[in-house]
Amino acid sequence: MASHIWDSIPNAGHDLDGRLARRLAELRQQRGWSLDELSGQSGISRSTLSRLERAEISPTTAVLSQLCAAYGRTASQILAEIEDNPPQVLHPDQQPTWRDDEAGFVRRSVSPPQPGLRGELVECTLRPGADIAYAVTPVPGLEQHIWVLEGTLELTLDGHTHTLGTGDCLRFRLWGPSRFRCPTGDPARYALVVVLP
Incomplete structure (x- = not known):
């Protein structure tokens, strides 16, 4: 099983995973899509989508990419939308890092998350x-x-x-x-x- 870890603030991973799950559910609901409709749009199974929205699993790089395409957003846009009170400056130890160990990919968001930019x-x-x-x-x-x-x-x-x-x-x-x-x-x-x- 892939490991998908947020590495920014201690104990922040679970909180960020939960906020990401809620945001993914909100995006689907805003479009009025059922899980089956999103499955058709994204190519991701209904059961996987359901588990993602309940924060039972974290998305892999490929799955997050498919969801971004379905919603017409970049990964950074979606990740910025889950930030509470986004700062104007991010110091290195505050820059969220997402890992997909199965794929061998690490992604560090260097820019402060500012929706709309x-x-x-x-x-x-x-x-x-x-x-x-x-x-x-x-x-x-x-x-x-x-x-x-x-x-x-x-x-x-x-x-x-x-x-x-x-x-x-x-x-x-x-x-x-x-x-x-x-x-x-x-x-x-x-x-x-x-x-x-």
Whole structure:
């Protein structure tokens, strides 16, 4: 079973998981969708959706991506929407970190969570051999900048593969599927800047 851990404030993981579960349920209810309708929209089983909304399980990277696409939001938007009284400055020990140990992915939200703002900065790390494919983009035309801080990142967009080394930066708009892979024996750590259209 995958481990999905929030690492920011001690004992915050459970609270954040609970708030995320409530927010996912709210988003579905705002659209007037049943669990079966959301299952059809997202490709996620009804039972998994029910367990997510009851905070019995945490979403994997792939599941969160599918939900983001169904709701037309980025992961950071959804995560910002669950923050209580978002601060203007986040110190390193306050930056929420989400782990999907099964996928080999760590995501640190560097930007303070401010709903309504269009840009955000995220630090991501893929362990050696990690290979994550996203079937859809949560928001078509999403502008992204990927700056590799350490290691090698292989990124496939629209069937074209870019191999990025330390210091390389790729800028693009995301319209379809994407795949992130760490092809070497060392982790790939990169900064991701996301700008909503």
